[in-house]
Amino acid sequence: MPPRPPGPPLDTPAALPPPPASPGGAQPDTWAPHTPAAEPPAAAPSPTRPDLSVPAPYEPVPVASQERPSVAHVGSGPPTYDAEPTALPPADPDGLDDLVSDTVLDGARYGTSTLRAVSVRGDSARYRGEPRRDALLTARFGTAEQALVLVAMATGARATPGAHRAAAEACRWIGRAVGRSHARLAEDIRAARRGDLKSGLHRLTDRSLGKLRASAAEQGVEPEDYTASLRCLLLTADPECRTRVFFGVGDGGLFRLRDGEWQDIEPRTGDTVGEPVVGFGSLPHETPEGDRLTMDLGITTPPSPYEPAPAPPRAPFRFRASVARPGDTLLLCTGGLADPLRGEPGLCEHLTTRWSTGGPPGLAAFLADTQVRVKGYADDRTAAAVWEA
Numbered sequence: 001m002p003p004r005p006p007g008p009p010l011d012t013p014a015a016l017p018p019p020p021a022s023p024g025g026a027q028p029d030t031w032a033p034h035t036p037a038a039e040p041p042a043a044a045p046s047p048t049r050p051d052l053s054v055p056a057p058y059e060p061v062p063v064a065s066q067e068r069p070s071v072a073h074v075g076s077g078p079p080t081y082d083a084e085p086t087a088l089p090p091a092d093p094d095g096l097d098d099l100v101s102d103t104v105l106d107g108a109r110y111g112t113s114t115l116r117a118v119s120v121r122g123d124s125a126r127y128r129g130e131p132r133r134d135a136l137l138t139a140r141f142g143t144a145e146q147a148l149v150l151v152a153m154a155t156g157a158r159a160t161p162g163a164h165r166a167a168a169e170a171c172r173w174i175g176r177a178v179g180r181s182h183a184r185l186a187e188d189i190r191a192a193r194r195g196d197l198k199s200g201l202h203r204l205t206d207r208s209l210g211k212l213r214a215s216a217a218e219q220g221v222e223p224e225d226y227t228a229s230l231r232c233l234l235l236t237a238d239p240e241c242r243t244r245v246f247f248g249v250g251d252g253g254l255f256r257l258r259d260g261e262w263q264d265i266e267p268r269t270g271d272t273v274g275e276p277v278v279g280f281g282s283l284p285h286e287t288p289e290g291d292r293l294t295m296d297l298g299i300t301t302p303p304s305p306y307e308p309a310p311a312p313p314r315a316p317f318r319f320r321a322s323v324a325r326p327g328d329t330l331l332l333c334t335g336g337l338a339d340p341l342r343g344e345p346g347l348c349e350h351l352t353t354r355w356s357t358g359g360p361p362g363l364a365a366f367l368a369d370t371q372v373r374v375k376g377y378a379d380d381r382t383a384a385a386v387w388e389a
Contacts, residue, residue: 073373074346079123081378087129100131100164106138107363110149110237113244113324114360117151117384118370122336124378133158134334134380135167135228137175140237141182147237148186150178151384154228155250155334162219162226169215170228173208178234189234189321190241198319201247205230205317209249229315233332233384242324244386246332249315253338256322257329260356262341262348267318328388329355336379337370344374360387 073079085102092098104119119136137152154170156163178185181204188196209230216226229250236243246254246267254266324330333341340347354361354369361369370383 071350071372073375074350075344075374075376077375079373079375079378081123081127083123083373085121085126087127089129089131098165100168102126102132103367104136105363105367106136107366108138108140108149110140110147110235111145111239112242112326112389113235114387114389115149115151115235115384116360116363116366116387118367119153119382120367120371120380122378122380123373125380131164132380133163133167134336134382135164135171136382136384137171138384139175139179141179142186142237145236145238146183146186148178148182148189149235149237150175150182151233151235151332152178152230153232153252153332153334153382153384154230155252155336155380155382156228157225160225162221163228166212166216166226167228170208170212170230173211174204174230174232177204177208178232185234186236186238189236189243189245190238192243192321194321197245197321198247201232201245201319202317205232205247205249229334231332231334233330233386235386242388244322244324244330246318246320246322248318251335251338253331253333253335253341254320255331255333255338255341257331257352257355258325258327260352262352264342265320265322266338267320324386324388326388330386330388331383332385333383334380336377336381337383339379340374340377343377347372347374355385355387360385 072083089099102121104117106115106117108115115138117136117138119132119134121132121134124130125132133156135154135156137150139150139152141148141150152171152174154167156165156167160166181200185197185200188200209227212227213223216223219226229248229252231248231250231252231254232246234245234247252266253264256263256265322330341351350372351369354365360366366385370381
């Protein structure tokens with residue numbers, strides 16, 4: 001009902017408007033004083049039972065909440081730092097492309113797998129106004145069932161000024177290398193060619209990290225100051241293929257949630273078997289320069305007295321190709337999340353509760369899950385999780 005204009009009540013003759021003039025002659029007066037005004041709709045009767053209530057118009061009836069429980073932190077007590085960002089990293093007006101956002105969030109669904117990926121600045125860096133040292137790259141190469149999905153994450157060296165640039169560069173180099181070879185890689189994954197995958201990805205990783213060392217030389221910095229750990233995951237869009245391939249160099253974690261139990265499946269040097277694993281990675285049989293490695297010590301043949309001592313050994317290349325089962329959740333992460341998962345059982349229990357039922361979480365829920373804090377762990381966190389339908 002439109003609002004009534006101010007004036008005397010409508011049931012008095014003075015309040016009634018005069019009949020409109022008719023150009024064709026007199027017309028019946030439809031506004032006669034005795035015509036009753038339209039009654040407004042009756043209000044909803046009040047409930048007679050105190051345990052019943054009438055919802056307001058257009059208000060949805062409340063339903064039972066289906067949200068999974070969420071917590072701010074686990075462990076013995078609250079963390080030292082604030083839960084939200086405090087200070088921004090310093091900015092150079094001529095180098096704004098060098099800025100790194102606090103949080104990156106992504107996701108997709110291909111074949112039988114649902115992907116969630118996130119990279120978050122750690123509590124310590126948020127407090128000190130330091131840039132996020134972790135980098136995250138998610139990319140799809142190819143189309144339809146021949147598509148290959150790459151998730152690459154890297155962590156720059158601690159306490160070095162260009163750590164975030166090195167991590168981002170490592171992700172770009174490996175992304176470029178995988179993208180140029182994606183058709184062959186996708187074919188090898190579908191055919192379960194473990195040997196070809198391991199050797200091919202090893203070459204691509206060495207080539208990418210070699211470009212990182214070359215970039216360090218161009219900038220005039222030491223290679224150990226401009227380096228990064230690199231961890232990658234490959235998925236095909238073929239619904240008939242459930243092979244998930246991990247490869248990389250450096251610290252972090254590879255975990256699997258199966259039947260409500262967490263399994264630490266990070267490849268170790270020397271591991272060669274494991275059900276239902278297609279294969280693990282290990283140290284290469286020879287260095288990129290062609291020197292053979294011994295079986296026991298993993299060192300090159302002793303050099304002659306006239307040659308310089310060999311450089312310190314690099315971190316071993318890690319590789320694993322595992323076959324997923326329906327209901328599995330595979331989690332790849334950097335050390336910022338792997339360390340509290342291994343050191344605080346409460347975090348594992350919380351993620352088990354969150355991820356064991358109800359299907360894959362949304363992007364916002366996944367961000368909240370991976371941000372659950374643990375006292376004593378304040379590094380950047382980067383993680384990619386794959387839910388199997």
